[in-house]
Amino acid sequence: GDSVTQTEGLVTLTEGLPVMLNCTYQSTYSPFLFWYVQHLNEAPKLLLKSFTDNKRPEHQGFHATLHKSSSSFHLQKSSAQLSDSALYYCALSDRTGNYKYVFGAGTRLKVIA
């Protein structure tokens, strides 16, 4: 079945340094990929989505590129901010039309001053 693998556990960064959270996937079909962000005590919210290759979605300074050749959709930001501290989920949805998500286990990002 489909699966998503993320950078495990906690990533601690100093403010101003670049962010890279890894996401790789396995899917029978060519799926849609998503990044969701969940701040403490809040609902997960969509950060980025990618539907086509060679298209780089960007939001709030974050970007991710879908690479079908390596089955990856890594999340990047050039300069971390304290407010980026949150739990980040990578998810895929196949194209069979049932719209179900398969999530990764999540990566917690902690940005320190």
Added chain:
Amino acid sequence: DTTVKQNPRYKLARVGKPVNLICSQTMNHDTMYWYQKKPNQAPKLLLFYYDKILNREADTFEKFQSSRPNNSFCSLYIGSAGLEYSAMYLCASSRLGHYEQYFGPGTRLTVL
């Protein structure tokens, strides 16, 4: 308003007792989902409603029930809670043809 609401936010239950969690949305979304999230694990889809049609995942088929009395509300029902049900339960909704899901803040269930 793109808010999905969940009640209660925290729930304490006794082993063997029933549990009912509630989710609501006012976006007129046709699909509503329930996920279970345990520490250090990925959110796991339990079931989803497309309109009035309930779809339950095969490995959790007998453990969870759900109802959707109208388009806005969806419940998750556990008939007899066990310790293994302690988790965060996330509700989400989406519109047909759109892959983006909107999530609620979750209900943290603790079974003692």
